[in-house]
Amino acid sequence: MKFTSLLAAALLALTSCAFAAPQQPHIVILATGGTIAGSAASNTQTIGYKAGAIGVQALIDAVPEVKSIARVDGEQIANIGSNDMTSDIILTLSKRVNALLARDDVDGVVITHGTDTLDETPYFLNLTVKSDKPVVFTGAMRPATAISADGPMNLLEAVTVAADPNARGRGVMLVMNDRIGAARFITKTNATTLDTFKAPEQGYLGVIVGGKPHFETRVEKIHTLRSVFDVRDVNSLPKVVIIYGYQDDPEYMYDAAIAHHADGIIYVGTGGGSTSVRSEAGIKKAEQAGIVVVRASRTGSGVVAPDDNMPGLVADSLNPAKARILLMTALTQTHDRALIQDYFQNY
Ligand code: ASP
DSSP: OOHHHHHHHHHHHHHHHHHSOOOOOEEEEEEEESGGGOBOSSTTOOSSOBSSOSOHHHHHHTOGGGGGTOEEEEEEEEEEOGGGOOHHHHHHHHHHHHHHHTSTTOOEEEEEOOSTTTTTHHHHHHHHOOOOSOEEEEOOSSOTTSTTOSHHHHHHHHHHHHTOGGGTTSOSEEEETTEEEETTTOEEOOSSOTTOEEOTTTOOSEEEETTEEEEOOOOOSOOGGGOOOOOTTOOSOOOEEEEEOOTTOOTHHHHHHHHTTOSEEEEEEBTTTBOOHHHHHHHHHHHHTTOEEEEEESSSSSOBOOOTTSOSEEOBTOOHHHHHHHHHHHHTTOOOHHHHHHHHHHO
C-alpha cells in the first residue's frame, strides 16, 4: 500500500473512533421476587395478592425505557416474598454480585426485592460486596398489576442510578419513590404507604429529578471495598436470633436460644436498650453459654451506647434487623467481643 493510502486509512480509523456512539453501561438485574413482581386478580387489589409471581424478563419488558439508559440482562435468583428470604439466599446473592462486579464488562447491579425485609439484604451486601461499582436495590409497594404500580418507575430509576458513574463508591443503595437511600440506614417505616422507606435521623443520599440522580450526602460508616468482611468462601451464616424486650418479658426466651444452639442474640431493648431483671438474667446466662448478645433499641431510631452496668454489647444506631445481619457477618470471622463491639461502632 502506498504511503498516502495508509495515511487515509489511519485517518478514517481515527475519525470513526472519535464519532463512535459511546458504549452504554452494562447493568445486570437480579430478581428475587416481592411485590414488584406481584400479581393480583384485579387492578385495584393492593393487599392479598401473590408476591413473586412475575419473572425477571417480564419485569424488564415492562420498562422498555431502560434500553435508552443501559444494556440490561436479567437473572432470577429467587421468586419469593422477602418475608421468606433466608440467610442462604442472601449469601448466594452476595456471591453472585461479587462474581458479576469482578467482570470488566459489568458496570453495576440492580436487585429487585420484596420490601418487607428490604432493610436486611442491602445491608448484608453493603458489608460483603468487594467492589465500588454501584449495587442498587429496588422494590414496590403496589403489585405489578395495580393502577399506578410503582414498580416500573422504581426499576427505571434504579437502573439510572446503577448506570451513573457518580454512584460509585457510595455503598449499597435502595432506590424507591424518587429517593436514594443508604443500605446502612434505610428502613421500612410504614406497613402500606408508597413513601415507606426512610432513615429517621440520617435522611437520604439523594433524589432523582427528571430522570437524573442528584447525590447530596455520603455515608461515614465503613462499607463494600473498605469492609473487612469477605463471605465469598463462606458456606452458611451463623445463627442469630432476636428477642424482644417488653413489660413481663420472660427469661425462658433465652433458655430457648441456648437450647437451639444460637450463636448470637439481638436483644431489642426498651428505650436506649435497657433490660428488665429477667432479660438481664437471661442475657448473662446466654453469655455464659458462649452466645454473643447485642442490645439494640425498639424505639426505631437513636444510638444504644455502651454501659458498663449492663450485660451484652451494644448495636450503636443499627435497628435490630440490621444488627442481626452485622452480628451474623461478624461471627463468620471472630468471636472476640471487643472486636465485634468495634464493628458495631464503625459499620
Ligand atoms: N410481602 C412482600 C415482600 O416483602 C411485600 C413487598 O414486596 O412490598 O416480598
